[in-house]
Amino acid sequence: MIKAVFFDIDNTLLDFNKCAFTSMEKAFELRGMKSPARLQQVFVRINDCLWRRIEKGELTREGLQKIRFNLIFAELGIELDGIEFERDFQEALSISSEKVDGAEDILKYLSGKYRLFVTSNAPHSQQTNRLELAGLAKYFESIFTSGLIGHPKPSKDFFNGCMAFLPELSRQEIIIIGDSLTADIIGGAENGFKTCWFNYGKIVISEKLGLSKEPKPDYTVSSLGEIKNIL
Ligand SMILES: [Mg+2]
Incomplete structure (x- = not known):
């Protein structure tokens, strides 16, 4: 669950x-x-x-x-x-905060039902600031950035670093939602998480993407609103 x-x-x-x-x-x-x-x-x-x-x-x-x-x-x-x-x-x-369509709506929807965290490859202050400016920071319990953890997503050290803050949760109880087939989907699955690919660029997965492994997301959505069908 x-x-x-x-x-x-x-x-x-x-x-x-x-x-x-x-x-x-x-x-x-x-x-x-x-x-x-x-x-x-x-x-x-x-x-x-x-x-x-x-x-x-x-x-x-x-x-x-x-x-x-x-x-x-x-x-x-x-x-x-x-x-x-x-x-x-x-x-x-660092002060740019253009939201993806439906971002606030899906966070509002999920926030009552799940614990929400951010995992992102970027400087901590920059990402925190941008989420604040977009009015989205309030939905998250913690913001885990490569800047904070000291290793890039999707390295083992990055996810181990995040999990060290969450001893009460197991990886199978966490779903990663992201657009990157490497950092979010292949990396997430290899590290034991459930994954949901946000196919933002409407990529056909069978196209040659230069990936070393085939990504196998548990779920795929092409708009944030579709996440409501899964969670
Ligand atoms: Mg991304």
Whole structure:
């Protein structure tokens, strides 16, 4: 029987792509520039690639911040300092809180029935702040970030770190809900949790996703409202 939910934040409760685009626009504005046309597409591809490397433990978040925009600008043929741009981007991002449709409604619905927690790969203060600004922090008992635990999701150390705070719960009583097939679904299942894949990008799972294992979520939803059919 499920007693608790581990919610991912980005592209599950908060629309990270929307938050990132508005933050990049602000950073370009500071430089008197407009966002280049291919920016969104190039950002998503390079950023996703770098995050897969973080999940595998091949790269740190600090490492990502040093190379992300230099890689993006090189591809776009823009001559800007990627590290300085990253700083302005982070500042804008830390106050960005665009919600995914139905986020507040589903948290309101679940909060009476289950214990709710956040599991997210990002700096602790940034994620706490963004959830506060979105008005969603109040639904969670604890916010477990890689920043707080000291290891990235989905490493064993990350989940062991979360479970150390919850000795009264077993992993089979917890369901992870998130958009990442690697961090939330494959990682969650390997660590003994139930999983619900939020297929935010409407991906066909049979497509070649470059994954080393086949993801087998216990449940799949393509809108947050559908979670009511499961929990
Ligand atoms: Mg996510």
